[in-house]
Amino acid sequence: MISWFKYKNYPHYWKQYSKKFKQKQPKSIENNRFVIFDTETTGLDFKNDRILSIGAISIFNNIIDVADSFEIYLKQEEFKADTVEIHGILKEGKLTKLSEAEAMEKFINYIGNSVLVAHHTAFDIEMINAALKRLDLPKLKNKTIDTGILYKKLEGKKDNHFNLDALCKEFNIPKNDRHTAAGDAFITALLFLKILATLKKQRNLHYSDLFRVSGQEGLL
Amino acid sequence: MKNTIAERIYDFLKNFPPFDVLDKDQLFKIASNVKVTYVEKDNFVFKQEESPHEHFYVVKDGAIGLYRGMDNEQILVDICDEGDIFGLRPLIQNDLYLMSAKANEESVLYAVSVEILKEIIETNDKVKKFLIASFSSNIKTPYAKGTNGQLFANIEILQTSNTSFTEIQSAEFTKNPVTTLKTSTIKEAAQIMSSKRVGSILIVEKNNPIGIITDKDLRSKIATGMVSIDESVTKIMSSPVKTYKQKITVAEAQISMIKNKITHLCITKDGTPNSKLIGVLSEHDIVVMHGNNPSLLIKKVNRAKDVNALKYIREKTSNLLLGYIEQNIPIIFISKIISEINEAITIKAIELSIEEMDKQPPVKFGWLALGSQGRKEQLLMTDQDNALVFEDVAPEKYQPTKQYFLQLAKKVTEKLNIVGFEYCPANMMASNPNWCLSLSEWKNQFSHWIKSPSEDAIMMCTIFFDYNLVFGDKKLVYGMSDSIYESIKSFEIFLNFLGRNALRNPPPIGFFRQFLVENDGAHKDHFDIKSRAMMPLVDAARLLTLSHQIKDKNNTISRFKKLTKIEPQNKDLYLSCIDSFRILLQFRTQQGLKNNDTGRYVDLNNLSKFEKLKLKGCFKPIKDVQELLNIRYNLAQMM
Numbered sequence: 001m002i003s004w005f006k007y008k009n010y011p012h013y014w015k016q017y018s019k020k021f022k023q024k025q026p027k028s029i030e031n032n033r034f035v036i037f038d039t040e041t042t043g044l045d046f047k048n049d050r051i052l053s054i055g056a057i058s059i060f061n062n063i064i065d066v067a068d069s070f071e072i073y074l075k076q077e078e079f080k081a082d083t084v085e086i087h088g089i090l091k092e093g094k095l096t097k098l099s100e101a102e103a104m105e106k107f108i109n110y111i112g113n114s115v116l117v118a119h120h121t122a123f124d125i126e127m128i129n130a131a132l133k134r135l136d137l138p139k140l141k142n143k144t145i146d147t148g149i150l151y152k153k154l155e156g157k158k159d160n161h162f163n164l165d166a167l168c169k170e171f172n173i174p175k176n177d178r179h180t181a182a183g184d185a186f187i188t189a190l191l192f193l194k195i196l197a198t199l200k201k202q203r204n205l206h207y208s209d210l211f212r213v214s215g216q217e218g219l220l
Numbered sequence: 221m222k223n224t225i226a227e228r229i230y231d232f233l234k235n236f237p238p239f240d241v242l243d244k245d246q247l248f249k250i251a252s253n254v255k256v257t258y259v260e261k262d263n264f265v266f267k268q269e270e271s272p273h274e275h276f277y278v279v280k281d282g283a284i285g286l287y288r289g290m291d292n293e294q295i296l297v298d299i300c301d302e303g304d305i306f307g308l309r310p311l312i313q314n315d316l317y318l319m320s321a322k323a324n325e326e327s328v329l330y331a332v333s334v335e336i337l338k339e340i341i342e343t344n345d346k347v348k349k350f351l352i353a354s355f356s357s358n359i360k361t362p363y364a365k366g367t368n369g370q371l372f373a374n375i376e377i378l379q380t381s382n383t384s385f386t387e388i389q390s391a392e393f394t395k396n397p398v399t400t401l402k403t404s405t406i407k408e409a410a411q412i413m414s415s416k417r418v419g420s421i422l423i424v425e426k427n428n429p430i431g432i433i434t435d436k437d438l439r440s441k442i443a444t445g446m447v448s449i450d451e452s453v454t455k456i457m458s459s460p461v462k463t464y465k466q467k468i469t470v471a472e473a474q475i476s477m478i479k480n481k482i483t484h485l486c487i488t489k490d491g492t493p494n495s496k497l498i499g500v501l502s503e504h505d506i507v508v509m510h511g512n513n514p515s516l517l518i519k520k521v522n523r524a525k526d527v528n529a530l531k532y533i534r535e536k537t538s539n540l541l542l543g544y545i546e547q548n549i550p551i552i553f554i555s556k557i558i559s560e561i562n563e564a565i566t567i568k569a570i571e572l573s574i575e576e577m578d579k580q581p582p583v584k585f586g587w588l589a590l591g592s593q594g595r596k597e598q599l600l601m602t603d604q605d606n607a608l609v610f611e612d613v614a615p616e617k618y619q620p621t622k623q624y625f626l627q628l629a630k631k632v633t634e635k636l637n638i639v640g641f642e643y644c645p646a647n648m649m650a651s652n653p654n655w656c657l658s659l660s661e662w663k664n665q666f667s668h669w670i671k672s673p674s675e676d677a678i679m680m681c682t683i684f685f686d687y688n689l690v691f692g693d694k695k696l697v698y699g700m701s702d703s704i705y706e707s708i709k710s711f712e713i714f715l716n717f718l719g720r721n722a723l724r725n726p727p728p729i730g731f732f733r734q735f736l737v738e739n740d741g742a743h744k745d746h747f748d749i750k751s752r753a754m755m756p757l758v759d760a761a762r763l764l765t766l767s768h769q770i771k772d773k774n775n776t777i778s779r780f781k782k783l784t785k786i787e788p789q790n791k792d793l794y795l796s797c798i799d800s801f802r803i804l805l806q807f808r809t810q811q812g813l814k815n816n817d818t819g820r821y822v823d824l825n826n827l828s829k830f831e832k833l834k835l836k837g838c839f840k841p842i843k844d845v846q847e848l849l850n851i852r853y854n855l856a857q858m859m
Contacts, residue, residue, distance in 0.1 A: 057225060063331070064256035069225050095222060172281070172326070182224035190328065193258040201260070 013105050014137055020113040021141050029196070029207050033114040034059040034145070035070075036192055038184035039124045042076065046130045050076040051100070054107055054128075055182030057189050058114065062196070064189050070110045071182040073097045100131055111142060115210075119164045119188050121146040145210050147188055150195050153209070155202050167191055226252035229330060232280065236303035238347050246340050255331040259284070265321040265329065266307060272317060275331035276308035282327025286319045295799060296837065299324060308334070314478070338479060393466075393487050393501035399424045402431070406442060406456060407449040409433055419504075420484050422497060423457050429486045429497040431457030436483075458482070465491035466498065473501055521564040527572065527635045530565050534601070534639045537561045541599060542813050551806040552777060559596035563589075563690050565639060566606075566632075570691045573631035581628070582621050585610040586692035590648065594688040595758070595775045597805060600812040600819060604633060604641040605683065608650035609696050612658050626656050648683065659696055663703040670707040673717040682721065685762060688774050701771045708766060715767050719853035722759035723846055725752050746821035749808050753838060757801045760845045776801055793844050800838035807835065 010018075026032050037056035043049035056070040075097040098106070107128070118124045121144045129139045151167060152158050168175050168187060171194045177183020199205050230251035233239040239247055255275060259265055259282070266273060268289050277284070283301045287294040300306045300321075310317050311334040340347055399422045400409050413421050413435075423431040433456060441447050441456045462476060463486045473485055487499035517533055517540070524530050537558060544554045570587055574580065590605040592598040608629050613621050629650035637643055650656050657665065666684070669677040685704065689697045708714055761779035768786050773779045780798045784791040812819025824832070 055224065062257065066225055066229060066252055066254045066256065069223065071222055071224060073222070174281070176228050177224055180224050182222075183228070186225045186228070190256070190258065194326075197258060197260045 010137065011105070013109055017108045017112065018141070023113070025113065027207050029205070029210070030061045032060075032207065033112075034117050034192070035111045035114040035142075036117040036185050036189040037070070037111075037124065038118055038181045038188060039127050040179070040181045041127055044123070046126050049127075050074070051103070051127050051131055052076060053181040054103065055180065055185040056107075056110065057182070057185050059117075059189055059192065062193060064186075064193070069182065069185075070107070072103050072106055074103045075099055101135055104128075104131055104135060104137070111140075113142065115145060116140070116142045117145045117147060117188065117192050119147045119167075119184075119191070143211060145192075147191050147195060150192070150199075150210065154195065154198055164188065164191070171195075223252055226254075229254050232303075233278065233330070236278070236305075241347060242340065242344060246344065250332055250336055250340075253333055253336060256280075257329045257331060259323040259327045259329060261323050261326050263323050265323070266317050268317055268320045270317050272310040272315070273307065273331070274311075274335070275333055276311055276337075277306055277321070278330040278332060279304050279306075280328040280330050283324045284321050284327055284329070285324040286321055288319045294320070295796075298834075341475060341479070393468075393485075393499040393505060395499045397422050397497065397500040399429075399497065400453060401425070402452065402454050402457075404453050405450050406433075406438075406447065406453055409453045410438060410442075410449070413438075420500065420502065422461070422486065422500060423453050423459075424497055427496045428494055429461050429463065429488065430493070431459035432461050432484055432486070432500075433457050434484060460493055461486045463488045463491060463493045463495075464501075468501070477503055517561055518564045521561065521568050524568055524572075527569065527638050530568055530635070531639045533561070534565060538601070541809070545806070545810050545813060551802045551809070554809075555596055555599055555805065558599050559593075562593070562598070566636065566690050569632050569635040569639070570628075573628055573635060576631055577624070577628055581610075582617070582624055583611040583613055584693040584696060585625060586694075586696045587632070587650065587690045588687040588697070589690050590687050591683045592686075594686040596688065597758075597776060599805070599809045601640045602642075602818055603644040604636050605644055605648045606633070606650045606690075607648075607655040607684065607687065608657075609662050609692075609700060610656075610658055611693070611696065612660050618658070622653070622656065622658075626651060626653060629656055659699050662700050666700070666704050667707045670704070670714045671711050673714050678717055678721045681718065682759065682762065685766070686758075686774055698771075705766075705769050705771070709769075715763060716853045718759075718763045718766070719849050722756065722763050722849055725756050746823055747835075748820060749804060749811070749822050749835075750818075750820040753835075753842060754801065754804050754808065756842050756846060757797055757804075760797070760849055763849065790848065793841065793848065796841040797845055800841045803834060803838050807831075 035056050035058050037054060039051050039055075040053045041049050041051050051074055053073045054070065058065050058068040060068075073095045116125065125140060125144060132139065147167070148161070151162065162170070164184065164187065165175065165178070167173075168191065171191055173187055173190050173194070175187065178187065196205070199209075226248065230248055233251060234242075234247060239250070242250070257265075265277060265284060268287070279300050279302055281302065283299055284304075284306060285296050286298040286300065286306060287296055289295075298306075298319075306321055307317065309315070337347070398412060398416045398418045398420075400412055402423050402425055404423075409421050409423075413419070413433075420432055420434040422429050423433065431454065433453060437456050437458065442449055447455050461484075462480055462482060464472070464476070466487055468476075468485070468487070476485060477483060483503040485501045486493075486497055487501060488497055489495040517536060520533050521530065524533065541554065541558055544557075566587070566589070586609045588594065588607045588609065590607055592602070593605055606629075608625055610621060610625050633643065633649050633651045643649065648655060666681075669681050669684075673681075687697070687700075758776050761776045761783070764783055764787075765773055765779045768783070770779070770782055770786075773782050777798050780794045780801070784794045787794070807822075808819040810819070811822055822835075827835070
């Protein structure tokens with residue numbers, strides 16, 4: 001009863017978002033929209049740190065569509081001077097900044113029911129979920145893919161664990177705009193395409209394989 | 221809103237043509253609509269004969285090879301690397317891909333929407349010029365490098381030159397087009413069209429064009445039963461019509477037709493639909509115009525009254541050649557046209573000279589072009605090499621006859637010299653008594669060369685065997701050819717000597733890495749493209765056709781073509797020889813035009829990586845065909 005009551009009070013955009021998950025999803029890699037995203041934050045603590053910017057770009061049918069990209073900056077009271085040198089976002093910079101509520105609405109509308117892809121997804125998803133929680137909203141419903149884990153599905157890479165910089169080097173991806181959310185999202189998108197292509201070469205790759213956390217059996 | 225990704229793409233594209241001439245806003249619009257694709261090594265972006273994609277491609281990282289399939293072989297035509305554009309022409313010309321694009325290494329591509337580019341054509345004159353340049357190669361260009369960034373190189377030429385390119389000539393439209401009133405029925409209009417034998421009819425109101433009906437409308441709307449033939453023409457006409465002023469250029473017309481997806485433009489008095497219709501310009505008119513230039517020149521040659529007119533026409537021909545090379549029109553087509561014009565000029569020079577003589581030639585004779593002219597491979601203006609053969613006469617008449625032809629030949633060579641074909645320094649001309657001979661004298665001469673093949677004799681053979689009758693009696697030339705084959709038959713070792721000659725220039729590359737350059741002399745450190753790359757192919761083709769007794773093939777490419785049929789087991793090799801020869805001929809012509817010389821010596825330092833790669837690609841077949849000769853004629857023993 002309470003949950004029903006609560007549902008009723010969700011903003012319109014969230015209701016629209018929830019509805020999209022009731023439809024049947026396509027089951028092939030080519031027919032799904034992937035949103036590759038990255039967040040820049042004030043730090044690594046889900047509770048106390050805040051999102052400063054979100055950058056994202058979509059892939060459909062193995063094509064990165066620049067016209068379908070996303071880049072926003074957030075106004076946050078929480079601010080730590082020591083992370084500025086990583087992400088370069090000043091508290092009172094020249095960029096147009098949105099409130100966290102506006103930012104979440106825009107982001108939710110942008111992602112829809114697409115598959116979310118990030119390098120070390122867990123962190124970015126948790127940061128978004130924490131922001132949603134502050135707005136009294138539930139967690140994200142999207143399927144997710146971690147390029148770090150996807151990489152481990154490649155032959156001989158099971159036990160490797162690499163950060164984005166190392167993978168860029170391995171896959172020959174130029175590291176422009178590293179540590180801006182949009183720049184990292186773009187780099188991750190290229191990485192995602194390259195890993196996918198390599199996986200396809202190595203085996204008969206199905207859509208569902210992307211979500212299976214393989215390699216763990218071996219670790220256990 | 222900040223768009224970091226689009227900014228990065230913008231920063232990349234702005235370094236490369238044609239993006240470098242775009243306004244900031246225009247380029248940013250393109251950048252923010254780019255689609256990024258990743259192509260694995262050996263995967264195709266598109267394949268030959270496929271319908272065009274909605275995008276053309278810019279290489280961001282990696283390298284894309286463009287391949288043209290010939291029979292079962294994929295021939296690498298071009299390699300596009302960072303910043304190069306490919307796959308644009310088919311989009312603009314609504315044509316299939318002429319080549320396949322395959323990743324030679326893993327590549328990231330930016331796909332750019334052609335629709336956005338089309339919008340920009342309208343507002344950006346420089347881009348428009350670039351497109352004009354790319355349109356001009358609308359004759360299919362299988363071997364031209366028509367798709368990489370160099371396509372844009374000719375913008376400046378188009379801007380500075382105001383002659384000889386059809387693209388910037390005013391389009392010649394059909395005056396007094398067939399018209400009817402809007403009160404006519406479709407049937408009436410169709411009757412007018414068939415009686416006047418036209419494919420389109422304009423609907424006018426007070427002399428102003430309001431619509432057009434074409435054959436296509438009749439086909440798609442009437443023949444299908446969609447509309448009755450008794451309905452008014454207004455039912456099926458396309459309206460409004462696109463109107464232009466009289467001085468619309470061919471390029472503007474082409475762009476307008478492509479942009480509006482139409483095939484006819486109306487020419488009105490002030491260029492608006494509200495003024496008097498004075499003509500119609502169809503797609504067909506443009507096609508005709510493209511092909512028309514050389515034939516117009518030949519017509520002018522035929523009408524020429526003196527040698528100065530010929531000189532003027534030959535100068536025009538050089539412009540035409542320059543234009544063709546810039547436009548990447550296939551070299552085979554170019555050499556055909558230039559040879560035709562050169563021949564027409566020579567014929568006219570002979571005719572003018574005969575008129576100047578006191579009397580008509582006493583007996584039948586033939587004027588022969590020799591060497592590269594004879595093979596129709598001469599594009600640039602070089603020396604004249606020619607000879608004359610006349611019918612056998614009674615001994616007492618020999619001297620006066622010979623004197624007549626020597627005098628005639630002198631007049632002809634003088635005229636050719638004025639036109640721009642310089643005298644042959646070795647005096648290999650019909651005005652030389654040694655090369656102005658009767659048929660039996662020629663037969664003896666050839667027989668002598670063949671049976672005592674000294675080095676000089678072999679050299680003479682390589683020049684004189686490539687003759688082509690320009691003017692005069694065919695039978696005389698057949699007689700000459702027959703005697704050559706007879707002599708060879710009775711003295712087959714001659715072919716081995718010819719073979720040794722063909723191998724005197726080793727394959728031009730040391731292990732495919734280094735070019736062999738001249739060691740001394742005026743052309744030190746230059747690569748002699750004629751003797752090191754082209755002559756080995758010319759010599760090989762000549763030798764092989766002689767050995768098969770093929771008579772009427774005097775051109776290197778047609779010789780190799782014939783050989784593919786006679787020796788199907790070596791078909792692939794001969795086809796690759798053809799490709800190499802085409803590319804080398806085009807290359808030499810380009811070099812010659814660029815440096816205003818014969819193009820023979822190439823300064824390797826001035827070549828781009830791409831040009832070097834392309835040249836090197838030509839050398840493998842040379843090596844292979846030389847090996848074949850070596851084995852076939854057992855030349856190792858003779859060397």
